[in-house]
Amino acid sequence: MSDKTAPARPAPRLYLATQMVTDPAPLAxxxxxxxxxxxxxxxLVRLKETDPRSMITTVKALAPAIQGxxxxxxxxxxxxxxxxxxxxxxxLTGIKVLEEALPGLKPDRIAGIGGLSTRHDSMRAGELGADYVLFGERDAHGRRPSPDAINERLAWWAELFEPPCVGYAISLKEAADFVAAGADFVLVDDLVWNDARGPAAALAEIGATIRAAHAAAPVAPAGQG
Structure with missing residues (x-):
């Protein structure tokens, strides 16, 4: 086996979740x-639960500002x-929902998944063809795993599996730690929207934190990671 170092992995990128969207115009x-x-x-656009036509209209109002x-x-x-x-x-949240949704989404659209409480569920999601797995988000009761548990799950996934893994961060420290653990993306929401400086300043700081954590991460020898 070569003793050369493996190519450096790309810098992780941000995944921004909106607050619940009721009126899309100000956000757009x-x-x-x-x-x-x-x-x-x-x-990630979080929609107020209403009729399909209204939700589609909301997404279409936001699309140019995002996709542009x-x-x-x-x-x-x-x-x-x-x-x-x-x-x-x-x-999508949970294996059953992923299984039901995949035929309508693939191969043209992205199917990401969270709500993966066990390693078995995570591996099953990968086998089914999920485009990414998310670790660390809150459940329906507002609870989430400990940062150490999220770090462990991210490191395990990054070492063994090909699909990207996403870490949901509620602090700058978590964002940096998740990058060091191997996250390909960092999902943020309230950390951005609740910042008194405004969301642009908050997001810029999180981005700088991610870049610094990535630059400081050791490069794995070839054949590892």
């Missing part, structure tokens, strides 16, 4: 500047409206 107006402040790969920056637009749930809304994919 502000998003280009926000997304321009950092390297954002995708935006080069970011992918994913809808949180609602895989049935992805194509009609012009979205790039959906984020």
């Amino acid at each position: 107006a502000s998003l280009p500047a926000i997304l321009g402040s950092a390297d954002v790969a995708a935006v 920056t080069g970011a992918a637009l994913l809808i949180d749930g609602h895989p049935d409206i992805v194509a009609r809304a012009g979205a790039d994919g959906a984020h």
Whole structure:
């Protein structure tokens, strides 16, 4: 086996989740500047639960501001409206939902998954063809794993599996730690939207934190990682 170092992995990118969208107009107006402040790969749109026509209209109102920056637009749930809304994919919660949604999303659209409480579920998601797995998000009761547990799951996945892994971070320290653990993307939401300096400044700081953590990460020898 060669003793050369493996090619450096690409710098992890940001995945920004919106707050619950009730009126898309203010968000659509502000998003280009926000997304321009950092390297954002995708935006997860969280829709107020209403009729399909209204939700599709909301997504279409946001699409130019998101996709125009080069970011992918994913809808949180609602895989049935992805194509009609012009979205790039959906984020799904749980294996059963993924199984039901895949035929309608693949091969043209992204199917990401969270709600993976066990390693077995995570591996099953990869086998089914999920485009990414998310670790660390809150459950329906607002609870989430400990940062150490999230780090462990990210490191395990990054070492063994090909699909990208995403770490959901609620602090700058978590964002840096998840990058060091092997996350390909870092999902942020309230960390951005609740910052008193404004979302653009917050996102820029998170992006800088991710770049610094990536630069400081050791390069694995070839054949490892």
